[in-house]
Amino acid sequence: MSLNLKLFVALLATSRVCLPLEPRSDMAGTTGGEGSTAAVPSSTDELISWLGDDTARVIVIDKTFDFTSTEGTVTGDGCIPWTCTPGAQIAINLNSWCDNDQPNAATTTVTYNKAGISGISVGSNKTLLGKGTAGWIKGKGLRIAGSSNIIIQNVRFSDINAEYVWGGDAIAIDGGKNIWAMFTDLSTIASDPLSVQRRWPTISCNWLWAAEGVTISDNVFDGNGDYSPLCDGHHYWTLYFTGASDTITFARNYLYQTSGRGPKLGGVSSYSQTVHIYNNYFVDITDHALDAGPGSKAIVEGNYFNTVVRPSTDGNTGQVFAPIDTTTSAQCTSALGRSCVANIMLSSGELANAEDTSIIGSFTSSAVTAATVMTASEAASYVQSNAGTGVVN
Numbered sequence: 001m002s003l004n005l006k007l008f009v010a011l012l013a014t015s016r017v018c019l020p021l022e023p024r025s026d027m028a029g030t031t032g033g034e035g036s037t038a039a040v041p042s043s044t045d046e047l048i049s050w051l052g053d054d055t056a057r058v059i060v061i062d063k064t065f066d067f068t069s070t071e072g073t074v075t076g077d078g079c080i081p082w083t084c085t086p087g088a089q090i091a092i093n094l095n096s097w098c099d100n101d102q103p104n105a106a107t108t109t110v111t112y113n114k115a116g117i118s119g120i121s122v123g124s125n126k127t128l129l130g131k132g133t134a135g136w137i138k139g140k141g142l143r144i145a146g147s148s149n150i151i152i153q154n155v156r157f158s159d160i161n162a163e164y165v166w167g168g169d170a171i172a173i174d175g176g177k178n179i180w181a182m183f184t185d186l187s188t189i190a191s192d193p194l195s196v197q198r199r200w201p202t203i204s205c206n207w208l209w210a211a212e213g214v215t216i217s218d219n220v221f222d223g224n225g226d227y228s229p230l231c232d233g234h235h236y237w238t239l240y241f242t243g244a245s246d247t248i249t250f251a252r253n254y255l256y257q258t259s260g261r262g263p264k265l266g267g268v269s270s271y272s273q274t275v276h277i278y279n280n281y282f283v284d285i286t287d288h289a290l291d292a293g294p295g296s297k298a299i300v301e302g303n304y305f306n307t308v309v310r311p312s313t314d315g316n317t318g319q320v321f322a323p324i325d326t327t328t329s330a331q332c333t334s335a336l337g338r339s340c341v342a343n344i345m346l347s348s349g350e351l352a353n354a355e356d357t358s359i360i361g362s363f364t365s366s367a368v369t370a371a372t373v374m375t376a377s378e379a380a381s382y383v384q385s386n387a388g389t390g391v392v393n
Contacts, residue, residue, distance in 0.1 A: 027215055030178040032127030032151035032379035033058040034350070044070055048120050053144070053319035056125035061135040068139030068159065071114040078110035078164070078337040084231035116160040116168030116190060119143030122150055130154035133390035141189075146209065152181045154389050161190040163227045165237070175209025175243065185388045188221035189235070203239050209387075210245035213367075217251045223258035230259050234286045239263030241296075246273040249367055252379065253280045254387040255289070262289040266296030266318050276368050278302045278323065278341070281387075285309060290354075292318025297359045301329075302373045303339035304380035305348040314352035320365040322354035335360045336369045344376035 035071050038058040041047040044065050058144055079098035081089040090096055092110055094117075128142075128151070129135070133367065134142025136156040144150060147265075161167025171181055181203065203216060208275040212333040216239075223235030230236065238261045241248055255262050262285065273296040280303045282289050292298055300322035305311040312320065323329040323340045332340035343351060363369075374382060 003141060008053075011267055027180055029178045029213065030149060030151060030215070031125075032149060032155055032180075034161060034165070041065075050120040051126060051128065052123055054123055058127040058129065060129050060131055060323055061137070064136040064138055066138045067115040068113050069115070070139075073111050074114045074117075075111045078108045079105040081105045081165075082109055082231070083231045083241045084229075087227045087231050087233065089165050089227045089229055090163060091165040092167060104373065106231075109344040110164060112164050112167055113139060113162045115140045116244060117166075118343075119169060119172050121145065122147055123147045125148065127151040128153070128155060130156065130389060132140065132393060133292060135389070140174065141168055143169040143174065144167075144174045144176045144179060146176055148177040148179070150176070150179045150185065152179075154183045154392055156185040156187075156389050157189070158185070158187045160188070162188040162225055164190050165229075167189065169204055171203045172244075173204065173211045173214065176214075177212045179213070179219070180215045181215045181219065183221045183387070183389060183392055184221065185222065188225050188335060189237075195276075204241070209243055209244045210240075212245070212247050214246065215249045215251070217249065218383075218387045218391075219253045221253065221255040221258060223256060227364065228259060230235040230286065231247065232286050233257065234284070236260040236287070239274060241265050242267045242271065242274050242293075243273065244271045247276070247365075247367075248273065248275045249371075250275060250277045250389060251279050252383050253287070254383045256283045256286055259287040264291045264293070265298060266293035269294040269317075271295045273297070274362055275299075276363060276371065277373065278373050279376075279383070280304075281380045281383040282306065282308050282311070288313050288342065290320070290322075292316055292353065294318065294322050296320075297362050298322075299332075299360065299363050299368065300343060300351070300354065301332075301377050303343045303345065303375040305351075306344045306380070307346070309347040310349045311343075311345055311351045312354050316353060318353070319356045319359045320354040321356050321359055322351045324351060328355070331357050332360055338369065341375060344380075 033056045036056045041129040058282040081102045124147040157170035174319045237257045277300045283306040290312040296318040330341045
């Protein structure tokens with residue numbers, strides 16, 4: 001048993017919770033800083049140094065590391081793409097986005113915290129572990145660019161230039177392999193809390209590079225905030241997976257009070273994203289959850305959509321299979337060796353553009369065929385009790 005798995009099991013025993021987190025096929029090969037002695041950084045500078053070096057490390061954070069004002073502020077050009085009130089997000093003219101994508105928007109001057117724009121570089125063979133609910137990175141995110149074997153667990157990320165689009169991501173993956181982000185809390189982020197690319201998101205996977213063997217599980221995406229494109233207090237830029245050749249598991253996450261990109265997949269037809277989305281709980285989504293664009297394939301199973309206006313967008317060219325009953329679920333059997341699990345929609349719209357059975361044969365890896373998928377009702381109950389920080393230790 002690896003050091004990280006031993007630590008994880010010990011934390012579970014301490015917390016007296018029962019979590020379905022036995023070694024999973026989607027985590028194979030992800031050991032983080034296995035073999036190194038856990039250490040606690042004393043300052044933001046030391047945290048940056050340890051995360052970015054070439055040494056295998058288990059880094060434990062037991063307090064708030066506030067980067068908000070560490071790099072000063074920047075004043076520059078921006079634009080106003082949305083004119084609703086109150087709380088419309090303003091966009092930073094980063095890489096001339098306002099000029100090229102919003103030429104008709106009113107221009108303005110923006111002042112933002114520089115630290116939020118670029119994430120902390122994370123090298124290979126790292127475990128970043130928060131202690132209890134105390135591990136908090138504020139005002140800055142993480143950037144993984146081609147690194148591998150990384151575990152991010154039980155850490156809160158927040159307050160990254162929330163007023164501004166292009167103000168920063170919580171976790172941006174610009175290519176990499178064997179990356180596992182779990183039990184994090186993400187809130188008040190400018191763009192996507194998690195992006196597997198490097199363009200908009202809170203969590204994102206890169207526009208140019210491949211992100212292979214990425215697992216995003218047991219996290220809380222809290223979209224409640226003062227700023228959004230829709231002026232409804234619901235964060236829009238949630239997750240963006242659009243790398244060159246991504247393989248991603250998105251499981252047991254809790255998304256609430258968002259309005260879009262939950263997640264956004266694809267966008268370039270020559271790229272590919274193969275994404276297994278299961279046992280997530282979506283609630284109070286004022287526009288859409290899944291948005292599957294060109295190049296993407298997704299099996300969506302065992303998810304619970306509660307008061308979601310559009311569980312998935314229609315009219316896009318992404319390929320999605322999302323069963324809604326036992327008949328459609330059974331169509332997985334020949335390829336996966338098991339039935340898929342039906343999704344549930346409560347007071348929600350339809351799972352549009354989600355009946356493409358031709359893609360099921362693309363999901364024959366053990367990460368999918370051997371996945372333990374709860375029913376949607378079981379997942380809703382489990383996720384509300386167990387996702388986010390402070391659960392495993």
